[in-house]
Amino acid sequence: MNSQPTRLAPSKLGWLLLRFVLVIEVVGGAVLVWNVVLAFLAASGEPLGAKVSLLLAVLISWAWIAITLWGALAKRASWVRGSALTIHVLMFAAATGVLQGILGEAIGLGWSLLILALTGFVAAVIARPAKPVDPAE
Numbered sequence: 001m002n003s004q005p006t007r008l009a010p011s012k013l014g015w016l017l018l019r020f021v022l023v024i025e026v027v028g029g030a031v032l033v034w035n036v037v038l039a040f041l042a043a044s045g046e047p048l049g050a051k052v053s054l055l056l057a058v059l060i061s062w063a064w065i066a067i068t069l070w071g072a073l074a075k076r077a078s079w080v081r082g083s084a085l086t087i088h089v090l091m092f093a094a095a096t097g098v099l100q101g102i103l104g105e106a107i108g109l110g111w112s113l114l115i116l117a118l119t120g121f122v123a124a125v126i127a128r129p130a131k132p133v134d135p136a137e
Contacts, residue, residue, distance in 0.1 A: 025087075077128075095117055
């Protein structure tokens with residue numbers, strides 16, 4: 001029997017924060033998907049291939065974040081942390097692109113993405129899988 005108390009507070013806080021960040025990203029992503037669909041339908045002079053590729057990229061990205069949120073809510077820690085870390089590294093890259101003016105001139109969006117990326121990354125690092133309970137102990 002282990003006499004050391006188990007500290008689960010940082011891990012639980014990490015999971016709570018990660019779920020919160022992923023919910024924000026799924027809702028924001030749904031708004032983005034809606035806007036891209038409307039732009040897809042409104043852009044008549046653009047090449048079809050460019051419109052379809054942008055729409056597919058946004059849909060796949062949103063689905064990836066939604067599946068990661070589902071995994072976090074279902075406590076599937078074996079792959080959720082890796083997925084969340086990857087998402088937030090890529091989001092950090094997008095945020096720096098927006099802040100530099102490469103991906104647009106929306107400074108508020110860039111800072112929002114940067115804060116979400118850093119918060120989600122730290123939360124994914126802090127969130128650790130729960131140790132399985134050994135019935136022999």
